Amino acid sequence: MNRHQRWTGARALLVAFAGFMAGLAHGQLPILEGLEYPPLNANPPKAEKVVLKNGMRLFLLEDHELPILNITAYIKTGEIYDPPGKTGLAGMTAAVMRNGGAAARTPDEINEALEFIAGSIEVGMSDEYGTASLNVLVKDADMGVQLFADILMNPAFQEEKVELQRGQLIEAIRRRNDSPLQTAFREMQVRLYGDHPYARYSTMESAMAIGREDMIAFHREHFHPEGIWMAVSGDFQTDDIVQKIEKAFEGWNPPAVERPETPAPQFKPGGIYHIEKEIGQTFIVFGHAGIQRTNPDWHSILVMNDILGGSGFSSRLMRKIRVERGLTYGISTNFFRKNLDGFFFGYASTQHQNVVELIELAKETMAGMRANPVNDLELALVKNQNINSFVFLYTSSAQIAAQSLVYQFLGYPEEYLENWTSNIAAVTKESVLAAAQKYLNPDEMVIVTVGQREKFGRPLEELGEVKEIRLESPEK
Amino acid sequence: MIGNRFVRFAAPLISACVALCLTASAQNLEERVVEHTLDNGMKLLLMRRAQSPTVALHIWVKAGSVDEPIDRTGIAHMLEHMLFKGTRQLGALNYEAEKPLLDKLDELHAQYDPLKVADDLSEEQAALRDSLKAEIERVQEQARELVVPSQVSELYEYEGAIGLNAGTGTDFTNYVVSLPANKIELWMRIEAERMRDPVLREFYTERDVVMEERKQRYEASSFGRLSDALLTTAFKAHPYGTPIIGWESDIERLKRPEAELFFKTYYAPNNAVVTIVGDIDIEWVIERMTQYFSDIPAQEIPPRIGTKEPKQIGERRVYVKFAAEPRLQVAYHKPTIPSYDDFVFDVINSLLTSGRTARLYKALVEERQVASSVRSVNGYPGARFPNLFMIDIVPRSPHTPTQVERALYAELERLKNEPVSDRELQKVRNQFQADFIRGLNSNAGMASQLGYYELIAGSWRYTQTLLDTVNRIDAEDIQRVAREYLTWENRTVAVLVREAPAAQEEAGK
Incomplete structure (x- = not known):
């Protein structure tokens, strides 16, 4: 089999542009003489889309190279929904969802179970969306998916972990000017956007104003199966994993959410x-x-x-x-x-x-x-x-x-x-x-x-x- | 890039594996990696991964900052920058006309550089300095007319390269790129040319760039400042104490012929490892690599540095004043690969800081809440020579670095006094297995792993040795190693502070 035949695929994504080199080099480059590229046919597999009964969307791709399961969920929420005076709530909610226990499990039980099998679950928040990820060995898929679902559906927001996270946020605020680049970048955005949600940042006051009830409410208002899209890949049979996920999130049918409109930014002068x-x-x-x-x-x-x-x-x-x-x-x-x-x-x-x-x-x-x-x-x-x-x-x-x-x-x-x-x-x-x-x-x-x-x-x-x-x- | 160990200390854990699948994957690696050595001694490690029509192409050279002359620190890193400047034909419009200008610039800088940094120049000297500077600018302008700037990187970028980069560490320098898999031959032609015939043009402008890099990485960053202080304090004899980027007063004197000499000394095929991972036809790659590289002659590599860091006989402590919140680093001297104790430190490293159940995270961040984050590195700043186990802690206000230190030492004492439980050990083993599996998931990651271990440990098979050894390490090993190395005599402590600490101030009065 020669190398030209190896990239067999229906769709040619890329074609090499031969003959350009001379122009780029402002002259003929001897070392590139006679260099020709075989065509590159890429035919990447396509993910399969499944919508669960509760509205959650799955994009699935089987890959049997390694015995692992990866899920990355994108969640319709974001820091732009921080209520006035409580900037930092969305980020704290995500952190305490992961660290504050879920369903019947304490934070320690979740961490012990997950780390013993060297799995990981993370929940993150950025300005216009949230993320959650699961990575486990496929043999631990049942346990992994169950923990993942518990954390997304039934976070316990244990009081102690709320306080720990508040302490962490306050420390981050104290240190926000340690890095000159971070300082300059933040101030540029603030001068540009004024008090628009795109440029808001937490303060000692907002960190102190955020309570456990706020997180419970934020979770209830923003984490909804209709707003969760999951990329699921790894060493599974698609039908099996869909069933597992469907079962783990069964019965999660919270009332529909209405996310407030974000006002259009009014840019400040330079x-x-x-x-x-x-x-x-x-x-x-x-x-x-x-x-x-x-x-x-x-x-x-x-x-x-x-x-x-x-x-x-x-x-x-x-x-x-x-x-x-x-x-x-x-x-x-x-x-x-x-x-x-x-x-x-x-x-x-x-x-x-x-x-x-x-x-x-x-x-x-x-x-x-x-x-x-x-x-x-x-x-x-x-x-x-x-x-x-x-x-x-x-x-x-x-x-x-x-x-x-x-x-x-x-x-x-x-x-x-x-x-x-x-x-x-x-x-x-x-x-x-x-x-x-x-x-x-x-x-x-x-x-x-x-x-x-x-x-x-x-x-x-x-x-x-x-x-x-x-x-x-x-x-x- | 700073010399880190890639795979072993990468990212938080992602996946896991039990013994059964591990064996399968490990065998898999043994079958999949093809080793081939060209007649000139260049080692090729090739692995086919056809998940996508892409390929990662790495060259690892066993020449890092430890190999520099003592008063030419920074030359390894400077050379790494210069190798992007081209060859007689790459980056050049007319090398014959350019060459005398480059020589002239060397001469002019030999006169100008000492005047530039000297204090108390006489009027005549100052005038000479200014006229030299004007002359340098004139010649530089002429030379620039003959240059095609950044042509090496443009050739790659045009063809869709990603991750085009190079890194200098204490132990090695690497040149890396990923390309669509049908463009491998372009890489071979450019890289063979770079290894055979580089021209270090635009040297003195690039030296200014490196001075800016030094300021950015070392002088404007709290982490850079603190690490620099830790290493210069921990190492008194061995060049691991010298910053990879070099001392400012060395960089500003570096000359093009010195970089050329460093190149001629170390950039030999028999001192390099090439790793290629991706959608490749292995036989074809070997055939073409032979065609392009085998006429580059092997050469004798001079003996490596023999200086050994003497045993430390008492705690060393250094403070760094910097406009940022406090930070703390604590480091212990230890042996390196292939010492059994180095493997034990890999386990200790994982026990202490890998994940939310790790001991230091639990004790310092969750329970005592004296720190906002903690991490550790085994094999700092390099691994070709005995090195450090380093713990880096961000204290949480109002707790002082002193309080954090106390909490840290209490945990380290636990390692010495209480045997680690079977379950905790098994967790760490599972995590190493997971890292291994995870590493197989990316072309660039595999290319790095193979190149790094081949160069540092003498064989890419080290990954397997690591897994086997970690499975043998027991609770007693950990206690013994903790008692032997994690001692007051053997430690160096570096503390970043905004203001002089009160006690120090008093002592100074």
Whole structure:
């Protein structure tokens, strides 16, 4: 059997673009002469979709390579639903669901049972959704699925563990300014979004205001089988595992939930902010209003951002600021898409001396994206990178199963992955220029620096009026 | 990347296995990994995993920061950066025209670098410094005209590479990438060229990048600062005490010919291991690897460092003042692979911090609530030489590092005084088995595991040795090892503080 025949599959995902190399290299590269790639036929298996009677959706993929069972559940909830004055409730609820006992089992009993078989269950919370995962050896599937269901359906929220988690949250609040990058990133979002739920964060007061009853209510209002989509993969027979899951979640039919609408963000004007901190380097984060997950221009925006600062060493920002000038170890930009308007951001760190220079270079580079079309080589590199690496979205059964639900779950456009290659291929210099002009706004950014201002080589005021942010002391 | 042991200390546990399936999988690995050595001594470890049409391609070189000359620290890491700058043909428009410019830059920097960092320059010297700088910038500009920047990474990225990276540790340097499986030959051509004929162009700009990396990793991070202090305090003789990235005053003097010399000394095929895991035809890979790599000559590798860290004879303690909340690291000297006691430490490591039922998590985080997190590492900062067992604790206010230390030592005493129960030991064994199974689930993970153990332990089969040995380790072993190594004499304590601790202040008055 030769290597050309090995990748037999009905659907050719990828085709190598022979002959491009010479162009990329600005000349013929002898070591690439005669190099040809056999076609790569990828035919990833498809997950099977089953809807349980209680509304829970399963996306299942059998994989008999290793004797394991993986479940990742995506849950319709999120930190955006934290009630006023109780920011942190969603995250604490998730943590205490996992750590506070469930059904008839104490926290210790759950941990002992699970860790003896080296299994794991985790429950997590991010801004617009929750997650829960189960990983066990398939021989322990019965016990694993039962514990998993207990934790999702009947968490006990043991008082002692509520207090432990509150203590942990308070410690995290005390330490939230230990990392300069984390500090700059948080403050950038706060200056951008004001008090919108996308930028809220817990305080000592909100941590103290959260009680066990709040968690019970949050769980009741947000954890509902209709809002739970599960990616299930591993060494099982699909019918068997569906039955197991169905049985474990049997009788869970809470009343339907209504999640409050999140108001549309009202972005604040740009500005320059500084936070004084005695550290060896200054951290810089800049950002402005961004886009929603459903944005129809996404592929042009992605290519545009990759050329600007999203793609490794070859991006313009990396080339100008790192490779040519040695001013930073790394600089990158990204569009953080959300259900409502997300944000664009970039970050870097540099010695105090060079802060203003670096920010100027970054703004100039962004302005350059808006002024002129990108060149053919940049465009070809980024488009091909995005098309050719697509195959890596399908490297494990757990990944394929999760992939098959997550885009739909999070509200991306229909057929998001199916149309990926053709949508990237359709991006042009014109559409990239239009995306830059519409979605990049270097003159209206929130810029936050964290470092030692008196050591800056040039005053930060050269960039505009500077507002100093004073951090609360951890004791407060 | 800092020299960690990959698989053994990876992530929280995910899955489990009983003895029966373990045996099956282990045999499976023995059957699936193909070992082949080229005539020039380059070792290939190949494993077919056809779950997707992708492949992980790793080169592991047995040259890390421990192999550096004592006053050229950072050269291994600097070289790792430089190997992305190309070869005579990669990254170059006209190497013949470029070469004299690169030589000229070396000469100019030899004069300029000492002036740049000197204090109290005379007016003449300052003028010379400024004119040299101007000249450097002029020549650099000329040289840049002849460069195709970042071409090595662009060739890979264009073809859909992910995870293109390199890492320098104390013990090794690795170069890793994953590609769609039909592009393996591109990798072979680029990598053979890199190993045969690198050109370390843009050296002095990249040196500035590395200085920024140093500031970011070591000077602006509480963890970086604390770890640095712990290691320099724990090791007085052995280079494990030296930061992998190098001392600032060494980095700013590094020269291109020095990096070339380090390359010529250590980057030989017989000092490298290649691991390829993914959708491959093993025979075809061996045939092509022979074609592309076998003309690179083997060479003699100089003797490795023989300095041994002398036995520590009393606690060492270091404070680090930094603008962050307190943090604590405690470390104990211990032997390394293949010592039996190193395996016992693997078990102790798991007992203490692996999961929510682990002893330190339960005692410090849940019960006494003096810490918000605790983790430990066996084999810190490397494993080619005797190393440390290190415990890293984030205290929870209002508890001080001192209180946390007391709680930690109480748990360590328990290890010495009470035999571990059978069930607890069995739990740890199950967890090791789970780690093993979990490791089989990713091309890149397997490629790392095979390369790491081949280089550090002398054989990729170490994974099996580890499982077998862990199954033999009993409660007595743990007590003996705890008593022998987890002692006051043998420990180093590093504490991160915002302000000088009161007692110290008084002593200083």
